[in-house]
Amino acid sequence: MNYSVSTLTSAADCDELLNLIQKENDDLAFQKISLERQQKKYAETTIEVSSEITLVQAELDAINIVLASLPEGPTRLDNIKKQKRLEYSLFLLNNRKTSYGAITLLEKEFNFARILKELEEATAFVAAIQTRKAEL
Numbered sequence: 581m582n583y584s585v586s587t588l589t590s591a592a593d594c595d596e597l598l599n600l601i602q603k604e605n606d607d608l609a610f611q612k613i614s615l616e617r618q619q620k621k622y623a624e625t626t627i628e629v630s631s632e633i634t635l636v637q638a639e640l641d642a643i644n645i646v647l648a649s650l651p652e653g654p655t656r657l658d659n660i661k662k663q664k665r666l667e668y669s670l671f672l673l674n675n676r677k678t679s680y681g682a683i684t685l686l687e688k689e690f691n692f693a694r695i696l697k698e699l700e701e702a703t704a705f706v707a708a709i710q711t712r713k714a715e716l
Contacts (some may be wrong), residue, residue, distance in 0.1 A: 581701065581704065583705060583708045583709075585708050585709055585711070585712035586712070588709070588712050588713075588716070589716075590716065591713050591716050594709050594710075594712060594713035594716070595713070597709050598706065598709055598710070598713075601702055601705055601706055601709070604702060605699065605702050605706075608695055608698055608699050608702065609699070611695050612692070612695045612696070612699065615688060615691055615692040615695060616692065618688050619685070619688045619689060619692055622680050622684060622685045622688050623685055625676070625680040626677075626680055626681055626682055626684075626685050629673055629676050629677050629680055629681070630677070632673050633670065633673045633674065633677065636666055636669050636670050636673060637670060639666055640663065640666040640667065640670060643659055643662050643663045643666060644663065646659055647659050647660065647663060
């Protein structure tokens with residue numbers, strides 16, 4: 581982008597802008613590191629949650645089949661308790677999937693790409709100001 585750096589009339593103005601952009605660069609670099617770590621964690625968790633959901637659903641399906649053929653009694657009650665625990669586990673896993681699922685992972689990837697572009701533009705801005713400062 582072409583910046584109107586020609587409006588800067590002193591080296592002190594340039595230094596002030598360079599200090600401001602350095603603070604902004606530091607913040608962006610921190611956000612980049614944070615998003616890299618989040619992205620890695622979300623990618624790992626997404627895979628874990630998806631596989632856990634598959635396992636719990638398979639176990640729940642098996643319990644449901646068994647329950648359909650069991651007569652009333654203590655064995656049936658034990659299996660009903662297992663069924664309820666599995667349903668609750670599935671509920672919690674689906675909630676985690678919402679928090680750590682593929683959509684959230686893609687959102688983190690988008691935010692990471694945006695930060696990279698901002699860092700590139702900040703570098704270009706610094707170069708423009710340094711060029712203007714050299715001209716003064």
